[in-house]
Amino acid sequence: MTKSSPERDGRTTRFEARRPELLTQATEHLLEHGVAAFSLRPVAKALGVTHATLLRHFTSKEQLLVEVAELARAELQEKLQADPDLQAASGAEEVVRATWRILRTPREVRRIAVLLELANAHPADETQRRSIASELIADWIAEMQEVLIADGYSKEQSVSIGTLLVGLAHGLQIDLAITGDTERIDAAFESGVPRILSR
Structure with a gap:
């Protein structure tokens, strides 16, 4: 009994250490291939593990998603x-522009498209996935509110303007994901931000 404990502990440690690695790899697979192609057996094969291994770590496809x-x-x-x-940006307009430079990159366009796709994918239980997407939007709006209030906007203004700015960025990301028309979308961003921030 005593002899087997270290071996069992070692296996447990290796098993637990593998989980974050598999989760990171599964996330990369999803970003590359999308939700529609996300199925445990193909994902397991792409990650170089068995279907049973994924189930041992994540219990179900829904839990993994x-x-x-x-x-x-x-x-x-x-x-x-x-x-x-972004950290060096001063004032609402600089913050929004610095944020957009990140959000318009191909990886981040793909990431937000996948998150929205996940939020609207058919259940088993979609409640948690919808909550994650909602939290992302709520976090961004709250952060924009802080910047806007520091810029002299009222609390009431910060809610509506922050919502408009986040909505503009998300909408343009989706447009960019679908069309790839960077020039038109950047022009829309440049036109939209000053109008939203005008007092």
Whole structure:
């Protein structure tokens, strides 16, 4: 009994250590291939593990999708918080422009498209996935409110203007994901931001 415990503990440690790696790889697979192609057996094959291994770590496809959605959201928030240009931005317009420079990149366009696709995918239980997408939008609006209030907008103005700015960015991301028409979309952004921020 004593001899087998270290071996069992070692296996448990290796098993637990593998989970974050599999989650990261599954997230990359989803960003590359989309929700429609996300099925446990093909994903397991792409990750170089068995279907049973994925189930041992995540119990179901739905649980894996929930965790993938949460990781994708968290990674985007971390990227925004770590961006030096965004951290150095002063005032609402600079913050919005610095944020857009990140959000318009191919990876982030794909990420938001996948998050929205996940939020609207058919259940098993879609409640958690919808909540993750809602939290992302709510977080961004709350952050924009802080910037707008610091810029002298009232609390009431900050809610509506923050919502408009986040809606503009998300809408243009979706347009960019579908059409790839960067020039037209950047022009729309440049036109829209000053109008939304005009007092």
